[in-house]
Amino acid sequence: MKNNSIFQSFKKAYEGFLYIYRTHFHFRLNILIGGLIIILSIIFRFQPIELVLVILAVILIFFSEALNTSIEEICNLITEEYHPKIKAIKDLGSLLVLLAVIFSLSIFITIFLKNIIKYASTFI
Numbered sequence: 001m002k003n004n005s006i007f008q009s010f011k012k013a014y015e016g017f018l019y020i021y022r023t024h025f026h027f028r029l030n031i032l033i034g035g036l037i038i039i040l041s042i043i044f045r046f047q048p049i050e051l052v053l054v055i056l057a058v059i060l061i062f063f064s065e066a067l068n069t070s071i072e073e074i075c076n077l078i079t080e081e082y083h084p085k086i087k088a089i090k091d092l093g094s095l096l097v098l099l100a101v102i103f104s105l106s107i108f109i110t111i112f113l114k115n116i117i118k119y120a121s122t123f124i
Contacts, residue, residue, distance in 0.1 A: 016066070020065070020066055020069050024065070024069060026065065027062075027065050027066075027069075030058075030061055030062060030065060031062075034058035034061065034062070037054060037058060037108060038051075038054060038055060038058060040112070041054045041055075041111075044112075044115045044116070044119055045115075046111065046115055050111045050115070053107055053111065054107065054108065054111060057103065057104035057107040057108065058104065060100045060103065060104055061097075061100050061101060061104050063100070064096050064097045064099075064100035064101075065097055067093070067096060068093040068094060068096055068097050071089060071090065071092075071093035072090055072093060075089055075090055
């Protein structure tokens, strides 16, 4: 299943995106929230480095969701029955997403609070 061209590589990535988009509500929700956060970052005229950090934090959440989905799909391929090791593997994948969300929220809150305070001070 080796890709012979860059076009095939992008096609496979797009197929992966469509799979997770169609089958996982949380991924669609993350796209909506991530898009809103980026739009708000532009409206509040974040500094370029702040905007880059916000975009990277959003991408980190997408990345962790995709990785967690891959882990879950592999586990489901091995067995659909309960097994304590499979549960532990899936739980660790969920932990990965949680850590990415906590990190990203810390970025969002820090940058947004700074900019909201700066923006609000122009009206006082």
